[in-house]
Amino acid sequence: MSRICFKCNFENQDDYDFCAKCGNPLIEGVQPNNFVVVRAKPRVNKGIILLSYIVTILLSWSGFLMSIISKHSNFGFFAFFGFFIPFYLIQAPFREIRIHGYIQLFISVIGVVLSLYVLFK
Numbered sequence: 001m002s003r004i005c006f007k008c009n010f011e012n013q014d015d016y017d018f019c020a021k022c023g024n025p026l027i028e029g030v031q032p033n034n035f036v037v038v039r040a041k042p043r044v045n046k047g048i049i050l051l052s053y054i055v056t057i058l059l060s061w062s063g064f065l066m067s068i069i070s071k072h073s074n075f076g077f078f079a080f081f082g083f084f085i086p087f088y089l090i091q092a093p094f095r096e097i098r099i100h101g102y103i104q105l106f107i108s109v110i111g112v113v114l115s116l117y118v119l120f121k
């Protein structure tokens with residue numbers, strides 16, 4: 001038995017998946033020269049992401065937290081360092097990482113506002 005190409009009617013050998021003459025696929029579902037490029041999902045290191053959350057919270061909420069712990073509110077300006085990691089993450093090429101940047105930016109904005117509030121009250 002041979003495989004006849006539906007495109008050019010060339011008679012191909014039985015075990016051919018593509019026409020030897022024109023390259024047309026001889027069996028359904030096989031696409032010639034068509035490579036599916038799958039963009040690899042970045043391996044998001046959960047430990048690093050968790051660490052970045054902790055650092056962001058500690059920095060941006062520092063003024064507020066210190067005012068609770070020790071009535072020492074002049075840590076407020078230090079809180080601006082809490083924007084560093086979120087802004088860094090927002091520039092990441094992967095959406096999976098950028099999303100953490102936006103969440104952390106939100107967290108740090110609240111922290112900085114609270115820290116400045118205790119600084120100037």
Ligand SMILES: [Zn+2]
Nearest residue numbers: 005008019022
């Ligand atoms: Zn053919």
